[in-house]
Amino acid sequence: MDTVLQLHDISDGDVAAWHDVLAASVARDLPGEPTPTLDHVHGYLTTAGLDSHHLLWTARTGEEITAVARLRLFDGPGRNHLGQFAIDVHPDHRRRGVGSRLLETVARAARAERRRSLVVEASSDTPGVAFLEARGFTCVLSLSLLLLRVHDAGDVTEIVHAEHPGYRLTRWLGVVPNEMAETFATAKSAMGDMPTGDVDYGTTTWDIDRVRDMAEVVEKRGDTLLTVAALQNGTIAGFTELVIPVGDGTRAIQSDTAVVPDHRGNGLGLWVKAAMLDWLRAEWPAVEEIETDNAEDNEHMLAVNERLGFRPLRKTRQYQYEL
Numbered sequence: 001m002d003t004v005l006q007l008h009d010i011s012d013g014d015v016a017a018w019h020d021v022l023a024a025s026v027a028r029d030l031p032g033e034p035t036p037t038l039d040h041v042h043g044y045l046t047t048a049g050l051d052s053h054h055l056l057w058t059a060r061t062g063e064e065i066t067a068v069a070r071l072r073l074f075d076g077p078g079r080n081h082l083g084q085f086a087i088d089v090h091p092d093h094r095r096r097g098v099g100s101r102l103l104e105t106v107a108r109a110a111r112a113e114r115r116r117s118l119v120v121e122a123s124s125d126t127p128g129v130a131f132l133e134a135r136g137f138t139c140v141l142s143l144s145l146l147l148l149r150v151h152d153a154g155d156v157t158e159i160v161h162a163e164h165p166g167y168r169l170t171r172w173l174g175v176v177p178n179e180m181a182e183t184f185a186t187a188k189s190a191m192g193d194m195p196t197g198d199v200d201y202g203t204t205t206w207d208i209d210r211v212r213d214m215a216e217v218v219e220k221r222g223d224t225l226l227t228v229a230a231l232q233n234g235t236i237a238g239f240t241e242l243v244i245p246v247g248d249g250t251r252a253i254q255s256d257t258a259v260v261p262d263h264r265g266n267g268l269g270l271w272v273k274a275a276m277l278d279w280l281r282a283e284w285p286a287v288e289e290i291e292t293d294n295a296e297d298n299e300h301m302l303a304v305n306e307r308l309g310f311r312p313l314r315k316t317r318q319y320q321y322e323l
């Protein structure tokens with residue numbers, strides 16, 4: 001039977017072994033999808049994420065790592081009831097109970113940390129769905145993953161240069177400039193009404209420190225964070241964020257996009273996203289694709305993404321378990 005070990009200090013060997021399991025797992029379940037790079041796995045294992053800490057385990061047979069598990073525990077008020085995890089079993093070692101053992105380990109640790117809910121994501125049409133359903137998890141949100149092929153997408157110059165009376169575009173790399181930190185924190189709170197199905201996410205309150213901390217976490221992982229915002233008299237009315245992961249950097253990941261409620265209906269969502277695409281093409285020519293996910297009932301965001309040329313890639317599901 002496999003031995004489950006908790007990792008404390010992460011060595012280069014741990015990163016390499018974790019990477020091997022993830023690479024094999026992605027190749028089996030999501031053929032054609034890019035494999036996470038070693039640098040990416042290093043960042044993932046050494047930086048837990050904003051307002052959280054994480055616990056890591058490997059399962060092994062002899063010296064061979066057969067599976068990996070990571071449990072992220074949110075610490076901030078409003079979300080400290082929540083644990084989010086991922087388990088990957090090497091395809092050569094599946095269907096012999098290793099995933100279930102790691103799940104028991106994760107659930108035990110989450111209970112010990114007084115968590116109420118566990119959340120997890122699985123791609124539709126992969127064994128993750130049957131596994132989670134067999135173990136009593138409930139699907140609480142369906143998401144469409146979309147992909148934009150940067151070089152095939154149309155010219156966005158006209159959208160970027162369209163008049164939006166009273167508004168102007170601005171952009172920055174990494175941490176928000178001081179003079180916009182406060183208005184940016186307010187705009188980030190506009191993400192609060194994004195459709196999230198029945199997921200027990202709790203609440204996130206954004207303030208100046210939190211927006212800065214979030215950007216610093218991205219930087220610490222070695223990733224690059226780009227933000228484009230629409231301003232009206234110095235107030236951010238809408239924004240979009242994009243992360244270029246460390247490593248080969250060919251697939252960028254869309255992060256938050258939001259338009260503040262008072263400014264909705266003015267085409268600002270499309271405007272900031274088009275300006276982001278324009279900026280990316282001009283200064284990061286190595287980026288070939290942008291990946292984004294949309295709750296299936298988030299019609300406005302889907303419409304904006306389709307207009308820009310995003311096309312469906314696959315579907316994923318968020319599952320939840322009440323501890």
Ligand SMILES: CC(C)(COP(=O)(O)OP(=O)(O)OC[C@H]1O[C@@H](n2cnc3c(N)ncnc32)[C@H](O)[C@@H]1OP(=O)(O)O)[C@@H](O)C(=O)NCCC(=O)NCCS
Binds near residue numbers: 025127
């Ligand atoms: C999902 C995953 C973790 C399962 O690991 P595993 O070690 O094969 O799981 P177990 O052997 O403990 O399976 C437990 C039960 O889940 C169900 N199950 C697991 N894989 C299944 C599959 N491919 N088809 C149907 N049912 C499956 C079965 O009910 C199984 O019990 P059984 O073997 O007695 O029939 C593994 O396939 C994997 O790493 N997938 C990629 C990553 C992922 O999707 N993770 C899940 C979300 S974190």
